[in-house]
Amino acid sequence: MDSTTTEKLYDLYSYFVFKTREKYFDDGNVNYFFDKYLFLNNSQYRVSLIYEDAQIIMARICKSGLKEKFIPTKIQSDITILKEHLLTSINIHFDPYARIRFNMHQFIEEGGKPDINILLDDGTKKKNQISANEFSDIFLDTFDYGNELKLLSDAQKTYVPVQFRYLSLYKWLELEFKTKGRWNDSFISFTDQVEDEFQKRNFSKKKFSNYLHDIRDKCAHIKSNSDALGVTSLSYEDEKKVIEFTKFLSIVCIEYFNQIKLKDKSCKVNFFAQQNIDLA
Structure with missing residues (x-):
């Protein structure tokens, strides 16, 4: 049958x-x-x-x-x-x-x-409530770091295309670790501190410092193939890579900012759903 x-x-x-x-x-x-x-x-x-x-x-x-x-x-x-x-x-x-x-x-x-x-159950209303005093501390204690915080904040805005979020982080790194247009010794120390965590995530076989620049080039010069320049978005494969690495780099940059720049301050910058990375 x-x-x-x-x-x-x-x-x-x-x-x-x-x-x-x-x-x-x-x-x-x-x-x-x-x-x-x-x-x-x-x-x-x-x-x-x-x-x-x-x-x-x-x-x-x-x-x-x-x-x-x-x-x-x-x-x-x-x-x-x-x-x-x-x-x-x-x-x-x-x-x-x-x-x-x-x-x-x-x-x-x-x-x-x-x-x-x-x-949708929006739990952020309770979770993100802060007092007026807490806000005052945040606003006043971070006032001198306005430009840096703007870049860190922009990198967390998921409605912004990921290539621009990543470039915000890269610009933050340039402000922090470039002297007269050149990466300084503090940048080498910073990338060395992050290297172990970077390798654990299996983003690439490259060193953290090299991968940083590779992703920057990918975001700043989006190409759909060897001849065509893509003007709207990354390819699907590249977008997945950049999204995951942007999350990681956001955590790294914010942890550095909290531990170094806000070391003696009571307030700290938040990264939602972050996994802490110790750079001390």
Whole structure:
């Protein structure tokens, strides 16, 4: 007796949220500001903007017919291109202040409807409360370090493209460790202190100091291949590397700032969800 089995396929729904609100909902029966099927690199995608209360709430990009619950690199790269151009188009023509707050995705059996129903519990209201006296200490004790703190702060803003966040950290390193345009001896001491932690993370076989500069070049001169200059974003592979290294470098720079610059101060700079690295 012949038996046949139908291969199970999946639809990928990738979401990019533009507006902060308590609840995000999508069952397929939503208001669309834009809803088109587009071809990119020989693949078809359904690109939609979900609209509510006269605002574009989020983008949804759908890719059908995946054989497993896994996003291939090519598909991820295509989605990144579509996402970037969606945001640019919104900024230019509709809302110059729109930015991507966060993203999420789900896999549904092919032909099914999306099923997003998320209620966010914002725990930051309690966690980040400080007293007026604490704020006064932070503001006054760090006033002389305004430019440095601005760079460290910008590096933590996840809505800023990661290449610019990394370059903010690199600029902070230049302000701290360059003398007359040259890296000074303190930079060598700093990178030596971080080397062991860097190697534990398996970012690269290169030394920490060399990898710092390599990532800087990658962010400052974004290239999609050897001949073309990419003007919007890093490739998917490069973006993953830079995101992870930027998190690590943010922790390193903030720990250095706290332990060296704020050594005798009661206040300290926060890095949310940080893992401490001792540079003492």
